[in-house]
Amino acid sequence: MRKTLRTAVATVMLAAILVPAPVHAASTTGALMITHVRPNASGADTVNGKSRNLNGEYFIVKNVTNKTVNLSGYVPDITTNTYGRKLPSYKLPAGASVYVHTGSGTNHKDANGKHHVYRGYARHVLPNDGTKKNPDLRLKKPGSADNNSATGTISSCNWSKAADAKTYTC
Ligand SMILES: [Ca+2]
Ligand SMILES: [Ca+2]
Ligand SMILES: [Ca+2]
Numbered sequence: 001m002r003k004t005l006r007t008a009v010a011t012v013m014l015a016a017i018l019v020p021a022p023v024h025a026a027s028t029t030g031a032l033m034i035t036h037v038r039p040n041a042s043g044a045d046t047v048n049g050k051s052r053n054l055n056g057e058y059f060i061v062k063n064v065t066n067k068t069v070n071l072s073g074y075v076p077d078i079t080t081n082t083y084g085r086k087l088p089s090y091k092l093p094a095g096a097s098v099y100v101h102t103g104s105g106t107n108h109k110d111a112n113g114k115h116h117v118y119r120g121y122a123r124h125v126l127p128n129d130g131t132k133k134n135p136d137l138r139l140k141k142p143g144s145a146d147n148n149s150a151t152g153t154i155s156s157c158n159w160s161k162a163a164d165a166k167t168y169t170c
Contacts, residue, residue, distance in 0.1 A: 026170040030154030031069045034139050034170045035097065036060040037157050039126040042165035051123045054103025056165070059126070059137060059157065062097045069094075071117065073142030075152070076100065078125060079133045084146030090117050102126065130159040 026035045041056030059076070063069045072089040090107050092098050098115035102125050105118040119125075130136040135156035144152030157170035 026155070026157075028064055028139075028155035030139075030141055031063060031065045032071070032074060032092075032139060033062050033064050033155045034059055034137065034157045035062050036167050036169055037126065037137065037159060037162075038165070038167045039130060039136070039159055039162035040128040040164050040166065041102075041124065045124050045128070054121065054124060055101040055105060055118070057102040057124050057126050058099045059170075060097050060099055061092075061139065061155075063092045063094060066094045068092065071098065075140040075142070075144045075146055076119075077138040077140055077144070077146045077148060077153075078127070079136055079138065079148045080127055081125070082146050082148060083125075085119050085121075086142075087119075088117055090115070126162075128162050131161060134158045 026033055037059040038057060041053040043053055045052060068091050070089060070091050071087040074087045075084055076087065077084050087100065088107060090098065092115060096115055098117055101116060101118045102121050103118060104120050105116065107117040109115050127136060135158040137157045138150070138153045139155045140152035141154055159168050162168065
């Protein structure tokens with residue numbers, strides 16, 4: 001009996017060791033969670049003084065609830081600046097994820113079932129070098145200020161130096 005228990009305990013401990021713990025673990029205290037980020041859009045950010053591929057810079061937000069959530073009013077707070085725009089009105093279905101693009105476009109669901117919303121900036125806003133801050137991006141509940149503080153935060157994401165066209169897990 002004792003030996004069986006010991007074996008069981010040893011097995012559980014071994015299993016715990018063998019399951020790799022994720023380095024990052026996205027989390028949220030609200031309905032929406034930042035799961036991924038691509039801070040450094042593919043290709044040169046600027047060519048001849050003009051910003052390029054603004055929509056190649058994005059982060060991904062997931063509705064972790066079992067009902068539709070409107071993104072309206074949620075505040076992405078990039079912790080190195082204070083010009084964060086609220087998310088637009090867009091109904092994100094239960095369990096679905098949305099790409100939040102930096103540039104302009106029409107909010108929509110694509111042919112592969114992926115959702116996209118656009119923030120309408122004329123330049124890149126997510127820092128390619130995220131070594132100075134931790135976290136680099138917070139998602140705050142509606143009514144919050146983009147003041148680089150933690151107040152109102154439901155989910156956050158941190159990165160360091162972002163490679164070109166690389167997507168990071170939050
Ligand atoms: Ca960037
Ligand atoms: Ca900010
Ligand atoms: Ca960072």
